[in-house]
Amino acid sequence: MSPGIEQLFFGIAAVVATVSSLLVVTRRNPIYSAMFLIVMFAAVSVIFMLLDATFLGFMQLLVYAGAIMVLYLFVIMLINPREGDLPEESGVTEKSFAAGIALLIFSLLSFAISHSNEVERLSSLGPIPLIPEVSASHGTIRAFGLELFQKHLLVFELTSVLVLVGIIGAVHLASRGRKDRSTASSGAGEGLVNTDV
């Protein structure tokens, strides 16, 4: 791909990602927020692909925009919030406080990037290529798998403990004791009997 088109794609993806993530936090209805989050994930995956991280880009699309967001939408629809359940529109002071904090973090980060010698060094290499030249296997499944199971083996194994802890926690917090369950079901039974009568 020629660098001009690459920059064009990057510009579009960056604008879409920024605008849609702004919309995620400003919408009151969670369904809209979730929808814009999908758009944001898609835009980020485009940026990943432009960086030659093809595998990561596809994973972003499949796992985040696909699987996880569908789960989000299911949860939101199961809860089915009505107008009254939605949080109150926050006041001007709260909004300006949040905006102030966000601005502070933004200026800190942009200061860091604009004053960085490393960034300057990289950009002094000229606009073409935007990123350092990478080998052909970069970002492929094979390269990714080799990194994962050789260099980062320990972390990979630790991640399995992380997931296990997550499962145990979810099971504990979501489970209701046997006693609770029996009273709940008997309560439901009574309800049925009453409606029959």
Add this chain to the structure above:
Amino acid sequence: MELTISGAEILAILPAGILVVTGLAQLFADLGRSAEDKHSEKTHLAMIGVTGFLLAFAALFVQGSEASAGELYAGAMTDDLFGRMGAGVVIMTGLFSTLMAGSYLASRGSNSAEFTALISFGAGSMALLCQATNLISIFVAIETLSLAVYVMAGYFKDEQAASEGAFKYFVLGAFSSGFLLLGMAFIYGATGGSVSLTDIAASNGQQDTLFSVGTLLVLIGFAFKVGAVPFHSWVPDVYQGAPVVAVGWMAVAVKASSLFCLCRFLLFTGGGHDLAQLLAAISVVTMLLGNLAALNQQSLKRMMAYSGIAHTGYLLIPLVIALSGDGPSAAASIPFYMFAYAATTLAAFGVLAAISVGSDRDQIHDLDGLAKNRPLLALGFTVALLSLAGIPLTAGFIGKLLILSDAIQHGFLLLALVGIIASLISVYFYLRPVVSMWFREPKSSFELVSSSWGLTFTVAVCGFATVCFGLFPDWLIDLSKRSVEAILG
């Protein structure tokens, strides 16, 4: 390329591995038990836990050399005395927390294997965190231990205070993890794509603004985990809602492992521009605010929460000194202080667990007349409180002495002065429960957790250790000094 794992790598991972297996064993041992069992003490869980923790502790001694074993698992972790001391604090804390958990949870009617298993899994990842030497393994270990602690904070899921505390902790914790990760990404960018601490130390990107902001963000992430001001707001709420035993566990183990990791991180990377001044400011505010806010608390758990915040402030002083160019030797008080703090805090929370029958009783007047009914518990609690206040003959005194004399020696007079003033303030609120235990009459008949051998044992051993570290500190101080010297190989 072939996958090879050396003997040193297996030895390094042994403690953490044993702890994870222990957690699994506890889960399996509790399979198929009926729900009514939740009122029983389940001694088998404690037995598995104690065996596992003792084995893991023994595994720390398997390898003799103190110096860093170099990069293991392609730089993900190392094996040195410093890391092993951190793991030692965590493992001992886990051992006593497991001992206390059974009778306490049974008295609350919610004893299940999840709790002890989460302690074991958490301890495994904390042990790894103390030895982690690259940004990725640090992050994953922190996330694993945080997840375990979030669940433990909300363990009493039917209680509103517990759910509120756990939810706050979870949301703020996720937020701080974001900062941590962003900071790591900045460091990665500034140092030309290195994740290993050794590579970061060797790279020339440390003068870069990217690097400074990166370390600042990483510091924010850690400050949240150890509860330093201004990232402390979750601490009192979580301490109040969580099970007492879980509070004791997280107060010591999370703080210890995060501080060991932060210490290693800062010693390796040297921090960015002006990080020492910033850290000094955080330390001063944390010491003052923690102690001042604790003055007015009627709830013992909230008092311990603010006391924990204040102790974080003291623990940041050695890091400030080390960052200001006086080298790693100034950080030597951290391992000693953590051992002292662990013994002291566990003794205190053992007593708090023992008085929480049926519901968590944690008002100071709940302790009235404890000395007449249970002199051993009262004695243990008194020793713990004196040690937290820094009264001589206790471990807490030696810890503070090390930190403050280091600060004075290296010319950080303001820090030392604030530390001394803060300690003086703290004597007032630490002595209130002591007065209530020894000089007041009980209002009604005293009720304690019925079969509390685990609790009594913990209070006795930890109280004894507090005095021992206070009377004979030399060997531990020596060990701490050697461990810090061993960090950089």
